[in-house]
Amino acid sequence: MPEDSMPLQDLPCLSLQGSMLSQSKRVNKRKTRGCLGEGLDTECTPTELIQQWSPPHKHQRIITKGKENDSNQFVLARRSRRKKESTSGISWDHLPDELLLRILFYLPLHDLLRMSVVCKRWHRLVFDETLWHSVDLEGLTHMGPALQQVLKTGVRRLRCPRSFVEDLHFTGTGTLQITELDLSSSIIPTSALESIICRCRLLECLSLEGLQLSDTIISSLAKNPQLLQLNLSGCSGFSAPALSELLKSCSRIEQLNISWCNFNNNHVKSVVSNVSSSVTHLNLSGYRESLTLDDVKVLVARCPHIQTLDLSDSTLLMADCFPVLAQLKYLLHLSLSRCYHIHLAALTDLGKTFPMLCLLDVYGLVQDSHLPALKKETPRISINSRPFSSIARPTPANVLVGCFSDRVMWNRPCRLRIKL
Template structure:
């Protein structure tokens, strides 16, 4: 058998042996050199399988310490414990929970956590877009700039409360109609064009408050596209004409409560109101029109809305004692406010118990002195005198209330300003 075969098959081993020979010192004796040569010759004459068996075995390096290469990465993946086995040890994971249970958990989260949660994973992002989570939202005092308000509406919110909020200039470009049916924008900071863009997409409104806002004829037209309107608060609004106002009121066949007091009205505005109110109106506030509301207007109002329960005509200085027989035609009248109607004599109030059998509250601030007020309370013990200094007609939140409610209901998600 030839001895050259094994060396040719293991060139690395041959090179290592040659290197070890050259590295020894020249001071070694001839005998020592001769011993090395003999060992070398013995090794060369040894079959290759014996050399392999006699050489020390190399320890396989730990997979974790291998350099990062494609081959090593495959080894690492093969060495990992399967996810199923890992989860079976650690217990139930979030991935195993059904969508219905996750939605129930998300339903208990506050607003700030609910806004952060979509960044966890794609599944959470999808589930957190469910409309059931955003049914009612309270953003009182919030700042909604850019497209923030549009994104809020895109959640499918049905009840939106954001009084005194700041809504920056934006163009509301939602293609589909909004689903909101209760909205409170009382005293918001919002441009008229922005408000037009928002209300253009609202067709399902039933309860709306725009108190203190600058409106336009286009906004009034958009409001008339909501035939199911029940409560409307336009107290202190301005910027719209009598004709669009009359057309809007004529379209509200289900209207129950209307607060249209202290607007920038002239005589034509007042006539547009009293001539176009629907018989369904039961609570009405038309106070603050001083010389613009006359007895003839009041007669028109009573004839068109015979079922009124609450009526506020305060600060109408043209109303005199002659208006009392007209008001007495309202057989369901339970709350009447004549505050600061200075031409109504105090003596005419004495027999109100007989003329208004259903009356339970009477506000006559500025008409009677304290002494006369106490005598009225004695004579009309079943009527509460001057118990309502601020009207609650169509207002979403009762005056002096600390509860953040909107038409007697709280919103589930509430924006809290951080200190």
């Protein structure tokens, strides 16, 4: 059998253990680098061939901390990425979203907005709806863009009274999550207000005091059956039928302030005939020539659970309204200020007529010189101690400006607020 066809183990001077090693040493002495054909002509082991035609090994760079340019040798050194990472503590990137949200919850509004530009993840977390549950924007100028951004966060409680909104192009189509909203005494276009109220279905407390409204806004409010407190004091621009629809639909209203609106006789009759029977606090003041004794009779028959009633500036009312009002067994606070046709003598018997009455406002009826005598006749009734009505108002008017209570909304502060 020829040598070139013999089995590998039968070849002379070649074995798997010793001869291959000795033969590779001889080959290495005369091996030279060349093309692939030259390498295949030489006698090499498979291992040597793999090593010969593999890419040359990269020489490890000399890395010396702080001594790269010593010994007249310029070396570019780069630390590995692993060395750059902190070896102690926990990275912010490793914290779960739930823990980061809990940390962000304690930051004020300014710091929260600054953190939103750190990275995409933090921007997403900063505008999570759990952080924007309650927001106070009072005092912020150019309210339009800020208000639009806050509405998109899913805010539940929003306070921005006495604000100026140039215009608002609210493009959202979904339902807003607002349950408490205070826009009292603000300057806001009716169209912008419509774009907000038309998307509200969960309102529980609302104050639009002093705003120009429309039938569209009133009809949209009728779609909030959970409404409990409504302040429309000083509002205008809506019709009596729209008001009737609102009061019929919102049958759970407990506090209603609808004083000093631009009303006629039809508006007043719509209120007394359709107001919820569950109302306990009602301000119907300011209707000098519109509110009559017959209207009071309808109101008392419809709402027997009234505890606070303000009929101030109703100049058509006289002392004959007291037997009618006496049917309100739970009446605690009665305001008859500037009802000039009620005589002082009729007020002295109020302690007997209203056994539950605690507060009485008769500004403009009783002169200061006669007030001590009236207080003596009614010792358990506090007279003229509440100059301003707080019915359905988010912030009572008698709270001093600058104190902590000045920034509350329906007895609760907002977490995020503008600090000027």
